[in-house]
Amino acid sequence: MYIAVMGCGVVGSGVVELIEKNGAQIAEKAGTDFVDVKYILDLRDFPDRPYGHKVVHDVNTIIDDPEVEIVVETMGGLTVAYNFVSKCLQAGKSVVTSNKELVAARGYDLLQLAKENSVSFLFEASVCGGIPAIHPLADCLGANQITEVAGILNGTTNFILTKMIRENMSFATALKMAQELGYAEADPTADVEGLDACRKICILASLAYGTHVSPVEVHTEGITKITLEDVEYAEDHGCVIKLLGRAKLVEDDKIFIMVSPALVNKTSPLSSVDDVFNALFVRGDAVGDVMFYGRGAGKFPTASAVVADVMDCIRLGKNTKIGYTWGPHADCRIADYKQTETCLYVRGFAKDKQAALVALREGFGHIETLSRKDAPENEIAFITPLMPEGDLREVLLNTKNFAEASVIRVTDY
Amino acid sequence: MYIAVMGCGVVGSGVVELIEKNGAQIAEKAGTDFVDVKYILDLRDFPDRPYGHKVVHDVNTIIDDPEVEIVVETMGGLTVAYNFVSKCLQAGKSVVTSNKELVAARGYDLLQLAKENSVSFLFEASVCGGIPAIHPLADCLGANQITEVAGILNGTTNFILTKMIRENMSFATALKMAQELGYAEADPTADVEGLDACRKICILASLAYGTHVSPVEVHTEGITKITLEDVEYAEDHGCVIKLLGRAKLVEDDKIFIMVSPALVNKTSPLSSVDDVFNALFVRGDAVGDVMFYGRGAGKFPTASAVVADVMDCIRLGKNTKIGYTWGPHADCRIADYKQTETCLYVRGFAKDKQAALVALREGFGHIETLSRKDAPENEIAFITPLMPEGDLREVLLNTKNFAEASVIRVTDY
Numbered sequence: 116m117y118i119a120v121m122g123c124g125v126v127g128s129g130v131v132e133l134i135e136k137n138g139a140q141i142a143e144k145a146g147t148d149f150v151d152v153k154y155i156l157d158l159r160d161f162p163d164r165p166y167g168h169k170v171v172h173d174v175n176t177i178i179d180d181p182e183v184e185i186v187v188e189t190m191g192g193l194t195v196a197y198n199f200v201s202k203c204l205q206a207g208k209s210v211v212t213s214n215k216e217l218v219a220a221r222g223y224d225l226l227q228l229a230k231e232n233s234v235s236f237l238f239e240a241s242v243c244g245g246i247p248a249i250h251p252l253a254d255c256l257g258a259n260q261i262t263e264v265a266g267i268l269n270g271t272t273n274f275i276l277t278k279m280i281r282e283n284m285s286f287a288t289a290l291k292m293a294q295e296l297g298y299a300e301a302d303p304t305a306d307v308e309g310l311d312a313c314r315k316i317c318i319l320a321s322l323a324y325g326t327h328v329s330p331v332e333v334h335t336e337g338i339t340k341i342t343l344e345d346v347e348y349a350e351d352h353g354c355v356i357k358l359l360g361r362a363k364l365v366e367d368d369k370i371f372i373m374v375s376p377a378l379v380n381k382t383s384p385l386s387s388v389d390d391v392f393n394a395l396f397v398r399g400d401a402v403g404d405v406m407f408y409g410r411g412a413g414k415f416p417t418a419s420a421v422v423a424d425v426m427d428c429i430r431l432g433k434n435t436k437i438g439y440t441w442g443p444h445a446d447c448r449i450a451d452y453k454q455t456e457t458c459l460y461v462r463g464f465a466k467d468k469q470a471a472l473v474a475l476r477e478g479f480g481h482i483e484t485l486s487r488k489d490a491p492e493n494e495i496a497f498i499t500p501l502m503p504e505g506d507l508r509e510v511l512l513n514t515k516n517f518a519e520a521s522v523i524r525v526t527d528y
Numbered sequence: 529m530y531i532a533v534m535g536c537g538v539v540g541s542g543v544v545e546l547i548e549k550n551g552a553q554i555a556e557k558a559g560t561d562f563v564d565v566k567y568i569l570d571l572r573d574f575p576d577r578p579y580g581h582k583v584v585h586d587v588n589t590i591i592d593d594p595e596v597e598i599v600v601e602t603m604g605g606l607t608v609a610y611n612f613v614s615k616c617l618q619a620g621k622s623v624v625t626s627n628k629e630l631v632a633a634r635g636y637d638l639l640q641l642a643k644e645n646s647v648s649f650l651f652e653a654s655v656c657g658g659i660p661a662i663h664p665l666a667d668c669l670g671a672n673q674i675t676e677v678a679g680i681l682n683g684t685t686n687f688i689l690t691k692m693i694r695e696n697m698s699f700a701t702a703l704k705m706a707q708e709l710g711y712a713e714a715d716p717t718a719d720v721e722g723l724d725a726c727r728k729i730c731i732l733a734s735l736a737y738g739t740h741v742s743p744v745e746v747h748t749e750g751i752t753k754i755t756l757e758d759v760e761y762a763e764d765h766g767c768v769i770k771l772l773g774r775a776k777l778v779e780d781d782k783i784f785i786m787v788s789p790a791l792v793n794k795t796s797p798l799s800s801v802d803d804v805f806n807a808l809f810v811r812g813d814a815v816g817d818v819m820f821y822g823r824g825a826g827k828f829p830t831a832s833a834v835v836a837d838v839m840d841c842i843r844l845g846k847n848t849k850i851g852y853t854w855g856p857h858a859d860c861r862i863a864d865y866k867q868t869e870t871c872l873y874v875r876g877f878a879k880d881k882q883a884a885l886v887a888l889r890e891g892f893g894h895i896e897t898l899s900r901k902d903a904p905e906n907e908i909a910f911i912t913p914l915m916p917e918g919d920l921r922e923v924l925l926n927t928k929n930f931a932e933a934s935v936i937r938v939t940d941y
Contacts, residue, residue, distance in 0.1 A: 133671055133814050144670045239668065245815035247660070247668030255652070255660030257557045258546055258835035384821055387800045401546050401832035402658035405822030408797055409815060419814035422671035 116142075116429050117153040119177040121199055122190030123161060123170070126213050126240070129418030130187055131155060131166050141422060145429040153183055156199075174199050178206045185428045187421055188212040197221050204228045204236065211424040213240035213417055219314035223327035223443050230440070235431060237424035237439075242315045243268065245416030246409035248395045250423075253322055253439050259399030261323040263363035265528070268315040270391035270411045271299045271306040272338050272358040277389045279346050280355050286341060298391055308337035309358060309374040316360030316374060319395070321441045323362065324370050324448075332449045336375040345521050347487040348462060348496040354378040355386050356523065369450035378460050378525040384408075385528065396528065404528070453505030460485075461511065462496040463519040471495060471517040478510040498525060529555070529842050530566040532590040534612055535603030536574060536583070539626050539653070542831030543600055544568060544579050554835060558842040566596055569612075587612050591619045598841045600834055601625040610634050617641045617649065624837040626653035626830055632727035636740035636856050643853070648844060650837035650852075655728045656681065658829030659822035660836075661808045666735055666852050672812030674736040676776035678941070681728040683804035683824045684712045684719040685751050685771045690802045692759050693768050699754060711804055721750035722771060722787040729773030729787060732808070734854045736775065737783050737861075745862045749788040758934050760900040761875060761909040767791040768799050769936065776811075782863035791873050791938040797821075798941065809941070817941070866918030873898075874924065875909040876932040884908060884930040891923040911938060
């Protein structure tokens with residue numbers, strides 16, 4: 116079976132090299148005689164690499180070659196990737212992608228296009244890199260109603276938070292270290308502001324709840340405002356702070372979906388997912404809680420997921436019943452997160468601490484105050500009761516003589 | 529699509545009830561009009577249950593009905609189950625089982641029989657209950673050479689060890705509590721002696737390394753000899769004691785496979801898998817380390833895995849390329865564990881402690897001594913260097929004036 120790889124960056128070259136290394140086993144397990152990369156599409160040439168002679172610059176070379184039945188898209192980006200992937204699907208080729216931006220933005224359209232052309236469109240590598248996530252969620256847990264999915268979906272921010280929690284490093288210092296180690300880009304916005312995690316939770320929510328969810332619909336907060344004071348107070352509450360993508364079914368079949376920092380209890384398996392590791396937590400009505408853990412990025416972990424999808428395409432042939440599917444965007448399917456119940460962790464300052472505490476207790480009914488070593492005299496930190504987030508925010512707004520500095524949601528796992 | 533369920537115990541009734549509850553979604557995701565249980569085979573009648581009218585007592589009712597294309601085996605045991613499953617496969621029906629004893633003993637034969645009859649034989653539920661384990665290992669990580677698999681594969685023993693570690697409870701008390709809670713059988717031998725975990729690691733090793741591995745070939749130790757003293761010393765070494773099933777590729781393409789208690793470092797994700805939860809850790813050449821976590825037993829978690837396999841059978845139809853496969857038993861494929869390198873934790877007693885320490889240091893070259901509060905004067909505990917286990921045992925045997933009380937292997941994860 117001949118395949119083509121579009122985009123010879125980190126992941127694309129990983130795919131080529133992994134097929135070169137484990138090709139015999141890959142072919143045997145997929146039930147075919149051989150798996151070989153026939154073309155590598157890239158703007159650049161790679162004359163010094165062993166696969167340099169396979170490089171082409173025109174996508175039509177791939178599209179027009181009937182021997183190529185499966186195309187891997189590892190270019191990234193939206194416009195050109197969408198254009199090329201559409202053409203491949205229309206030409207009757209199955210497509211495997213690691214491009215989360217593409218799937219989050221145009222997943223529904225591309226799944227439809229694949230269906231119309233009786234081919235597969237698979238994207239295991241778009242979420243959690245090498246960790247099996249899409250496949251287990253869609254297939255292995257297919258008998259379940261998925262109550263909730265939550266994940267540590269971005270390795271860069273998890274590395275930064277781990278350094279803050281374990282080594283008392285400031286956000287700025289930890290970010291600098293992440294950049295030096297190559298975990299964070301020179302412009303770290305997409306990671307630290309939660310945009311990358313947002314794309315991934317959109318894909319997971321679309322899959323779990325059957326409606327295309329776009330990143331623009333999702334309330335997204337990053338980790339830039341997290342301080343070491345918050346880390347200390349979380350510790351006092353038996354928690355660590357993690358950047359979570361979360362989606363769950365709420366009233367009226369609506370979807371609660373959000374990316375934000377959250378306090379995670381140390382008894383939760385998510386709490387011990389450290390450094391650049393990712394994890395996906397799934398709650399199903401039959402299976403209960405399950406979690407998948409591993410490296411969410413990197414050349415060979417991501418290539419591992421891409422090649423697994425290629426093997427699935429080979430096995431399935433034209434039997435596309437196994438392909439994932441979800442419906443189009445639906446107005447009003449996303450719940451207003453302010454109406455969803457949560458507990459909040461709040462840290463702030465009061466000139467008259469005793470008066471502020473009286474007012475906060477009156478406003479919330481009950482608060483659990485937290486403490487840390489060497490806190491300034493006028494600092495207050497506490498956990499609110501469980502209430503709709505909008506109501507909690509209103510109480511905060513109306514509490515006189517208390518100025519909030521940090522507000523972080525508290526999960527029940 | 530009509531299916532039949534053989535054995536209406538805990539798991540079997542869970543399968544029937546789960547299909548009743550989520551049937552519409554199950555059918556839609558599997559790409560069929562409906563999924564319905566036509567027959568339930570059991571020796572007993574269940575007149576008070578809503579599915580009581582589906583009960584039959586003769587397996588031939590199922591075998592002779594061409595409408596039944598998939599049969600679920602949840603009877604357990606070996607002889608009758610093998611007989612019935614063989615007949616179903618020969619009759620051209622796909623079979624899904626949760627029966628680890630059956631797969632560990634006869635997996636190769638049944639996979640061959642399925643292949644000959646162009647049907648599927650799937651067994652996701654036989655390992656780690658509801659946690660996707662078989663499917664991710666075989667398919668999602670199919671592009672990898674699997675360097676190692678290790679799992680907390682038995683919930684009963686993990687519950688007991690957790691009580692010993694967290695609450696300083698003795699083995700006997702924790703076992704009694706497990707029995708009272710229904711986690712352990714009246715005769716707990718299969719759990720506490722490691723036999724149940726052994727069946728599961730055999731299935732995982734067969735899948736990962738392509739050769740049928742039988743429980744009789746596997747060195748198996750249970751947890752009955754673990755003491756609270758050992759738990760304390762493990763803590764001093766930054767570890768917890770877990771019952772692990774382990775398999776890895778070693779020299780000459782041989783398989784190291786073992787079930788035994790082991791010291792697991794607290795930095796490992798396996799260390800925080802507590803209570804009745806199970807986890808499977810997989811190390812692949814491309815993906816690195818991944819872990820799958822969840823409930824390894826129970827009515828609905830196990831039914832979740834069984835029904836996922838049923839859905840796979842429906843999707844695949846007569847395309848059996850996706851079915852797992854491994855080769856027959858091979859003489860000499862299992863490595864002698866005494867030739868495999870390990871570190872050992874050793875606890876023992878010496879009349880002349882200083883003399884014994886000198887002798888131990890001389891024998892091993894170097895040891896790392898451990899301490900615990902209120903240890904008796906004559907107690908010694910230490911970690912050996914990394915050496916073939918047989919050599920380590922010989923040094924122990926030859927060290928005069930030291931009587932070992934506990935020996936536990938130390939993992940490198």
